[in-house]
Amino acid sequence: MSLPEKLRSFHARRIRVPVGPDGLVLDVGSGDKPSWRADVLLDGYPGEEHSGQRSGTGRTTVTRPLFQADAADMPFADGSFDYVICSHVLEHVPDPAAVIGELTRVARAGYIEVPRAAPAKLQDFPTHLWWCRLDESGDRPTLVLTAKQQPYFDAEIDEYLREADLEGQMARLLQSRFEHNIVQLWWTGEVAFRVEGDLDPEFARRTLTSDAPHHGTGVTTASRVLTRLMTGRGHHPRPLAYDDIVKPELRTGTRQLLEPRIYRA
Numbered sequence: 589m590s591l592p593e594k595l596r597s598f599h600a601r602r603i604r605v606p607v608g609p610d611g612l613v614l615d616v617g618s619g620d621k622p623s624w625r626a627d628v629l630l631d632g633y634p635g636e637e638h639s640g641q642r643s644g645t646g647r648t649t650v651t652r653p654l655f656q657a658d659a660a661d662m663p664f665a666d667g668s669f670d671y672v673i674c675s676h677v678l679e680h681v682p683d684p685a686a687v688i689g690e691l692t693r694v695a696r697a698g699y700i701e702v703p704r705a706a707p708a709k710l711q712d713f714p715t716h717l718w719w720c721r722l723d724e725s726g727d728r729p730t731l732v733l734t735a736k737q738q739p740y741f742d743a744e745i746d747e748y749l750r751e752a753d754l755e756g757q758m759a760r761l762l763q764s765r766f767e768h769n770i771v772q773l774w775w776t777g778e779v780a781f782r783v784e785g786d787l788d789p790e791f792a793r794r795t796l797t798s799d800a801p802h803h804g805t806g807v808t809t810a811s812r813v814l815t816r817l818m819t820g821r822g823h824h825p826r827p828l829a830y831d832d833i834v835k836p837e838l839r840t841g842t843r844q845l846l847e848p849r850i851y852r853a
Contacts, residue, residue, distance in 0.1 A: 603818045605623070605625040605671060606671070613625050613669060613670065614628050617631055617632075653847060655853055661690070662690045663838055670697070674699070677702075679703055680715065680796070684781075684783060685783050702771045703770060704720065704721060704768070707768065708741070710762065712739070716736065718736060719734040729780065731779065732783075735783075735786055736787075736791070738791065827846075830844050831844070
């Protein structure tokens with residue numbers, strides 16, 4: 589893929605958000621590189637102790653209101669957002685069906701991105717719980733998540749890559765074809781998906797507490813630089829009251845405006 593093609597792909601993934609300037613955008617699992625267009629962020633694990641679930645660069649970025657909450661049980665009211673971004677989150681969560689249900693409950697449309705199973709099986713990330721692929725054999729593309737049973741697709745191959753000191757070379761090779769390593773799904777109204785298999789609870793527990801960083805910090809830095817270059821002065825969210833977006837039972841009865849800090853609903 590040529591450089592112009594890579595830039596167009598990056599723009600489609602990270603820059604283009606198909607809503608107007610007043611549309612409300614939520615970034616679920618925003619981590620240390622939230623979407624430039626997000627008005628509100630949600631992350632279940634904002635502390636440094638969970639940096640292995642992100643890029644290994646420390647705590648989450650809190651440049652906008654961030655709700656610390658479970659993506660499978662969001663504190664937001666139905667239809668609060670015009671668009672929701674969920675990038676590289678579903679492969680980490682124990683119940684992706686519940687998270688997808690929440691995405692479609694709180695927003696009218698959105699974008700999902702997950703790692704593609706085939707390249708992940710060549711060099712997998714031990715912090716992932718699911719193999720992900722897009723089944724396009726039916727009437728519409730269907731996101732398929734298959735439960736993993738161990739940290740790697742093949743422990744013997746993983747051991748060989750480490751012993752032969754080939755991990756870095758493999759990672760760079762795969763990263764050079766990043767656009768082929770991901771599943772992308774833009775949706776409106778609902779998400780077609782299928783979950784296959786059951787997670788082993790002990791495997792899931794170990795994975796969720798793993799401190800092994802899995803996304804290169806160099807890639808994260810490049811992403812931030814490109815985003816700044818492509819968005820110019822960026823997005824300036826309009827004032828938004830806490831009660832405007834949370835569930836009725838969580839409302840305070842005041843017009844308190846949201847601030848760029850962590851809210852624990």
